[in-house]
Amino acid sequence: MKARTFPGGIHPPGGKQLTEKKPIERATPPDRIVIPLSQHIGAPCKAVVKVGDLVKMGQKVGEAQGFVSVPVHSSVSGKVVAIGPFRHPMGNVQPAITIENDGKDDAAPPLAPLDPSTADPKSLIKRICELGVVGMGGATFPTHVKLSPPEEKPIDTVILNGTECEPYLTADHRMMLESPSRIIKGLEVVSRILGAKRAIIGIEGNKPDAIELMRKSVNGAGDIEVIELLVKYPQGGEKQLIKALTDREVPPPPGLPMDVGIVVQNTGTASAIADAIFDGKPLIERVTTVTGSGISEPKNLLVRIGTMASDLIAQCGGYKGDLGKLILGGPMMGIAQSTAEVPVCKGTSGILILTKQDSLMREPDPCIRCGRCVEVCPMNLRPYQMAVLIENERLNDAEAESVLACTECGCCSYTCPASRWLVHLFKSAKAQIMANRRKKKA
Amino acid sequence: MLYALLVLGALGLGASLGLGIASKKLAVKTDPRIEKLAEFLPGANCGGCGYAGCGGFAEAVINDGIAVTKCPVCDVSTIENICKEFGFEAGARVKMVARILCAGGDNRVGRGFGYKGVTDCKAAALICGGDKNCPYGCLGYDTCIKACPFDAISSGPSGIPVIDDSKCTGCGSCVEACPKNIIRLVPESKKIHVLCSSRDRGKAVRSVCPVGCVGCGLCAQVCPFEAIEIVNNLAVIDYSKCKQCGLCVTKCPQKSIKDERAVEAAA
Numbered sequence: 001m002k003a004r005t006f007p008g009g010i011h012p013p014g015g016k017q018l019t020e021k022k023p024i025e026r027a028t029p030p031d032r033i034v035i036p037l038s039q040h041i042g043a044p045c046k047a048v049v050k051v052g053d054l055v056k057m058g059q060k061v062g063e064a065q066g067f068v069s070v071p072v073h074s075s076v077s078g079k080v081v082a083i084g085p086f087r088h089p090m091g092n093v094q095p096a097i098t099i100e101n102d103g104k105d106d107a108a109p110p111l112a113p114l115d116p117s118t119a120d121p122k123s124l125i126k127r128i129c130e131l132g133v134v135g136m137g138g139a140t141f142p143t144h145v146k147l148s149p150p151e152e153k154p155i156d157t158v159i160l161n162g163t164e165c166e167p168y169l170t171a172d173h174r175m176m177l178e179s180p181s182r183i184i185k186g187l188e189v190v191s192r193i194l195g196a197k198r199a200i201i202g203i204e205g206n207k208p209d210a211i212e213l214m215r216k217s218v219n220g221a222g223d224i225e226v227i228e229l230l231v232k233y234p235q236g237g238e239k240q241l242i243k244a245l246t247d248r249e250v251p252p253p254p255g256l257p258m259d260v261g262i263v264v265q266n267t268g269t270a271s272a273i274a275d276a277i278f279d280g281k282p283l284i285e286r287v288t289t290v291t292g293s294g295i296s297e298p299k300n301l302l303v304r305i306g307t308m309a310s311d312l313i314a315q316c317g318g319y320k321g322d323l324g325k326l327i328l329g330g331p332m333m334g335i336a337q338s339t340a341e342v343p344v345c346k347g348t349s350g351i352l353i354l355t356k357q358d359s360l361m362r363e364p365d366p367c368i369r370c371g372r373c374v375e376v377c378p379m380n381l382r383p384y385q386m387a388v389l390i391e392n393e394r395l396n397d398a399e400a401e402s403v404l405a406c407t408e409c410g411c412c413s414y415t416c417p418a419s420r421w422l423v424h425l426f427k428s429a430k431a432q433i434m435a436n437r438r439k440k441k442a
Numbered sequence: 443m444l445y446a447l448l449v450l451g452a453l454g455l456g457a458s459l460g461l462g463i464a465s466k467k468l469a470v471k472t473d474p475r476i477e478k479l480a481e482f483l484p485g486a487n488c489g490g491c492g493y494a495g496c497g498g499f500a501e502a503v504i505n506d507g508i509a510v511t512k513c514p515v516c517d518v519s520t521i522e523n524i525c526k527e528f529g530f531e532a533g534a535r536v537k538m539v540a541r542i543l544c545a546g547g548d549n550r551v552g553r554g555f556g557y558k559g560v561t562d563c564k565a566a567a568l569i570c571g572g573d574k575n576c577p578y579g580c581l582g583y584d585t586c587i588k589a590c591p592f593d594a595i596s597s598g599p600s601g602i603p604v605i606d607d608s609k610c611t612g613c614g615s616c617v618e619a620c621p622k623n624i625i626r627l628v629p630e631s632k633k634i635h636v637l638c639s640s641r642d643r644g645k646a647v648r649s650v651c652p653v654g655c656v657g658c659g660l661c662a663q664v665c666p667f668e669a670i671e672i673v674n675n676l677a678v679i680d681y682s683k684c685k686q687c688g689l690c691v692t693k694c695p696q697k698s699i700k701d702e703r704a705v706e707a708a709a
Binding site for chain 1: 554555558559562569
């Protein structure tokens with residue numbers, strides 16, 4: 001059978017060979033961690049510890065504020081030394097809690113395990129929220145919100161996203177190889193909470209070992225299908241994945257996958273859900289790929305949340321060659337950093353270090369209307385047109401061209417023969433449109 | 443032939459009668475004063491008044507009794523003319539001009555990383571708040587220059603745009619456009635300004651900018667009119683109290699307070 005996919009998309013060089021064969025290593029816990037109070041989409045947490053307090057590993061240090069918010073926990077035991085603004089991987093400065101590690105890893109008592117086959121779905125959702133689980137593919141949308149669809153929107157299918165379509169990253173790939181049963185257990189919890197009849201695991205064809213292992217592991221684990229997907233970026237985009245696997249189309253914003261009866265979860269999230277339900281363990285560590293042409297020994301690391309990127313770079317043998325770019329996340333959607341002194345957050349799937357040679361950018365030229373961006377746009381937008389409108393400050397017209405539906409995947413910028421900064425313009429326009437809306441409301 | 447003429451004539455007569463009646467019956471009644479007032483207004487549709495262009499503003503003045511002085515662009519003589527024509531009370535009005543409250547140009551403040559992307563402050567500010575080392579400083583990617591409907595802002599020698607007071611009308615378009623919120627409208631007559639917007643503490647300011655306000659408070663202490671207040675580590679001048687004595691300028695250890703008269707005299 002031909003591997004399934006979506007219309008549009010690009011084929012960037014993979015770069016995954018650097019780390020795909022390397023088992024996950026546990027990173028050395030750092031002397032100091034910085035836990036940002038906002039590691040999810042939604043309202044930031046409020047600190048519930050004071051400077052000077054002693055905290056245990058896994059202790060809650062930030063309380064959720066509102067429904068679309070989750071608490072944050074300390075990933076080490078030690079003393080709170082500062083609460084204040086700190087650099088955040090999103091590229092701004094946000095309040096964070098700095099904790100000095102005493103090295104004892106004195107753990108707070110874990111919550112009692114829950115049995116998903118007997119427990120009430122509400123209590124399972126509450127547990128998932130309480131232990132700080134968010135979408136770990138990068139967008140960090142609070143998982144409990146995704147698991148609480150309104151009653152008029154029944155969910156019939158759960159999709160587990162094992163595509164990892166971002167070049168270079170191999171964190172999800174290694175997790176599928178090393179703890180497949182954990183991921184499947186997490187998926188079963190999700191299916192049970194939502195009452196979904198169908199569960200699909202979608203994996204890109206460049207991970208044949210993972211596909212084989214997952215197929216073997218689901219044997220006897222209910223009605224879970226493992227489907228191979230064509231290797232194409234952004235195959236792991238939520239809407240693209242749904243289109244490829246079920247041929248359903250998510251309506252444009254504010255449409256959500258739950259409008260078409262689907263919930264998508266990342267493999268890392270499934271594993272974190274399993275940790276929360278079966279072990280009562282909060283989300284305090286994650287697998288992160290440290291990779292790229294500018295690092296001496298690329299690795300897949302199991303990292304405590306709040307570890308500085310600089311600590312991890314040192315553990316991977318330091319920089320190699322001229323440092324050109326440091327990106328938290330993948331090369332397509334990750335965010336370039338101005339310093340390595342940024343903490344790894346719940347959504348940091350990778351740290352990519354590129355040499356100067358690999359991060360060269362050409363000056364943009366005028367658009368020649370070749371239409372390649374239209375061909376590759378997975379959201380069926382007209383990037384060239386939106387860019388011209390935004391350059392001329394015609395934000396209302398850009399909004400009418402659905403610039404808000406742009407997922408910022410970067411296919412248009414990648415393919416543009418004139419090297420135009422398309423996705424950058426869209427990001428800027430989206431931020432301005434949202435700011436204007438807030439202003440109007442106020 | 444005759445038949446054709448009759449038919450066409452009758453058709454024409456019927457249609458013209460219809461139109462004539464419709465124009466009387468369906469006429470939209472507008473106050474003629476609105477159109478007249480709009481003729482006096484600048485017609486730049488800058489939006490500085492908060493209404494949809496000059497037409498919208500004229501409507502608001504006539505229908506809702508908004509003060510005509512709310513138009514930030516009209517000069518004093520225009521306002522006087524309008525008041526004479528329409529019988530409004532003029533009231534006091536001070537001409538305001540925009541000032542970029544930052545002196546940390548590229549000659550003084552470094553850039554933390556090489557920004558490559560859309561040449562627009564709003565786009566640059568999305569990445570770590572911009573590439574300038576000072577998190578409050580002017581980025582210098584010309585967003586205000588593009589936003590100015592009166593062509594009053596131009597690139598300055600050190601990357602910080604300069605404002606031509608003779609062209610600036612105080613409409614506030616640049617204040618809206620600046621993503622760093624460092625442009626303020628000040629009375630044109632006042633020439634002493636604190637050219638810094640950093641709310642950081644002294645040490646942090648000094649580490650990135652040689653002319654940033656450190657919030658030491660010397661200016662507030664020395665001011666005989668109590669016109670300066672330190673708000674969030676930043677000296678802020680209350681222009682209604684400032685008498686432009688210039689004492690603060692001489693006292694400021696960071697040279698963040700500038701007296702523009704001195705600069706003009708030197709030049």
